[in-house]
Amino acid sequence: MDITIHTTSLPHDDPDASLVFYRDVLGFEVRSDAGQGRMRWITVGPAGQPDVSILLTPPAADPGITEDERRTVTEMMAKGTYGWILLAAPDVDAVFERVRAGDTEVVQEPTDQPYGIRDCAFRDPAGNLVRIQEVR
Numbered sequence: 001m002d003i004t005i006h007t008t009s010l011p012h013d014d015p016d017a018s019l020v021f022y023r024d025v026l027g028f029e030v031r032s033d034a035g036q037g038r039m040r041w042i043t044v045g046p047a048g049q050p051d052v053s054i055l056l057t058p059p060a061a062d063p064g065i066t067e068d069e070r071r072t073v074t075e076m077m078a079k080g081t082y083g084w085i086l087l088a089a090p091d092v093d094a095v096f097e098r099v100r101a102g103d104t105e106v107v108q109e110p111t112d113q114p115y116g117i118r119d120c121a122f123r124d125p126a127g128n129l130v131r132i133q134e135v136r
Contacts, residue, residue, distance in 0.1 A: 004051065005052065006051060006052070006053065007043070007052075007053040007054070007055050008053075008054055008055070008085065009054070009055040009056070009057050010054055010055075010056055010057070010083045010085060010124070010126070010128050011056075011057055011058070011059035011073070011077060011082060011083050011126055011128070012042070012056040012057065012058065012059075012124075012125070012126045013038070013058075013059070013074075013077060013125075013126050014038070014125055014126065015033075015038060015040040015042055015056065015058075017125035017126075018042065018056050018124065018125050018126060019033075019042060019044075020102075020125075021102065021104065021124050021125050022042075022044040022054070022056070022124070023044060024102070025098065025099055025102035025104060026087075026099070027046075027047070027098075028044040028045055028046055028047070028054070029044065029045060029046075029047050030042065030043070030044055031043040031044060031045055031050075031053060035058075038058060039058050039061060040056075040058065041055060041056070041057055041058070042055070042056040043055050043056075044056065054085065059073045059074070059077065059082075060073070060074075077126055077127045077128075078127060079127065080123050080127040080128070080129060081127075082127065082128070083126070083127075083128040083129070084128055084129035084130070084131065085128065085129075085130055085131070086131045086132075086133065087130065087131070087132045087133075088132065088133050088134070088135040089132055089133075089134065089135065090134065090135060090136065091134065092110050092118050092119060092120055092132055092133065092134035093110050095120070095132050096109065096110050096120045096132070099122055099132075100122075104122045104123070104124075105122060105123040106120075106121075106122055107120075107121035107122055107123060107129065108120055108121040110134075117133045117134065118133065118134040119131055119132060119133040119134065120132055
């Protein structure tokens with residue numbers, strides 16, 4: 001089989017703030033922006049990697065979940081325990097400085113982990129954990 005990862009999704013509760021973070025701070029390109037108001041599905045991805053995307057989705061849009069489930073998702077997003085993603089860069093310190101300059105919530109400064117990687121972590125505007133590890 002020849003299976004690749006094409007798109008993963010993360011929830012957002014403020015599409016404009018998410019655009020600023022993923023486009024302006026991380027430098028991802030916007031591939032599509034559908035919907036209106038807070039109900040927007042935004043696809044972003046790293047330049048030069050057109051086959052890899054993140055779909056930023058409104059969490060309450062799924063018609064198959066109950067109001068209690070929507071409330072739980074909203075509460076988990078507010079605590080930063082709902083969504084996360086692991087990204088990679090050749091110079092995690094440079095990425096850290098750029099992201100920190102974007103007035104982003106820092107979870108962990110660049111750290112050499114005992115299991116052999118160097119990484120850092122932030123929260124995006126929706127509270128999703130964004131870990132960035134160094135790939136040499």
